[in-house]
Amino acid sequence: MSNLQLNQVVPNFTCNVTSDNQISIKDLRGKKVVLYFYPKDDTPGCTIESIEFNGLLEQFSEMNTLIFGISRDNLVSHEKFKQKYNFSFELISDENESVCNLFGVIKEKNLYGRKYLGIERSTFLIDEEGKLIAEWWKVKAKGHAQSVLDYISAL
Numbered sequence: 001m002s003n004l005q006l007n008q009v010v011p012n013f014t015c016n017v018t019s020d021n022q023i024s025i026k027d028l029r030g031k032k033v034v035l036y037f038y039p040k041d042d043t044p045g046c047t048i049e050s051i052e053f054n055g056l057l058e059q060f061s062e063m064n065t066l067i068f069g070i071s072r073d074n075l076v077s078h079e080k081f082k083q084k085y086n087f088s089f090e091l092i093s094d095e096n097e098s099v100c101n102l103f104g105v106i107k108e109k110n111l112y113g114r115k116y117l118g119i120e121r122s123t124f125l126i127d128e129e130g131k132l133i134a135e136w137w138k139v140k141a142k143g144h145a146q147s148v149l150d151y152i153s154a155l
Contacts, residue, residue: 003101003104004103004132007131008132009130009131009132010102010126010132012024012026013025013099015092015099016092017075017092021090025126025130026130028126029128032063032066032125032152033068033126034053034065034066034068034123034125034126034148035070035103035123036053036068036069036121036124036144037070037071037105037121037123037124038050038069038070038071038119038141039118041071041081042077042080042084045121045141046071046141047085049121049139049144049145052141052143052144052146053145054085054087054088055145056145056149057088057089059149063152067089068089069089069090069091070091070092070094071092071093071094071119072094072097072100073091073093105122106119106120107119107120120138121139122136122137122139123135123139125151
């Protein structure tokens with residue numbers, strides 16, 4: 001579960017993003033914001049999800065919606081991932097996990113019997129007033145971007 005509640009204003013946070021920029025969530029007011037959290041750059045599921053969001057970017061833009069991918073990878077890794085697949089949106093680096101912790105996406109995972117803490121693939125939709133209005137947990141990468149787009153289209 002998120003540490004945030006639906007219809008709650010998301011507290012302001014500032015992050016480093018690709019293209020040598022920073023964003024503050026409060027500065028994005030007036031637009032819807034999709035934050036999709038993913039485990040690791042350039043891995044199969046994360047690549048599928050990111051490519052699908054990128055492919056629908058124009059339709060999201062037509063609905064006044066910005067897309068940001070976010071993981072714990074550093075900006076160097078993000079830049080390589082972004083350039084490799086020509087993503088037209090920014091990736092947020094959350095190396096210190098502050099945004100991950102705000103949204104509650106760090107979960108215990110199990111890989112071949114080894115337990116570790118990692119990002120659970122999750123997506124959050126913030127409205128034009130800065131309120132959290134939708135969340136998706138334990139996301140399956142394939143088709144997810146279209147599901148988010150469909151949800152926004154129905155608003």
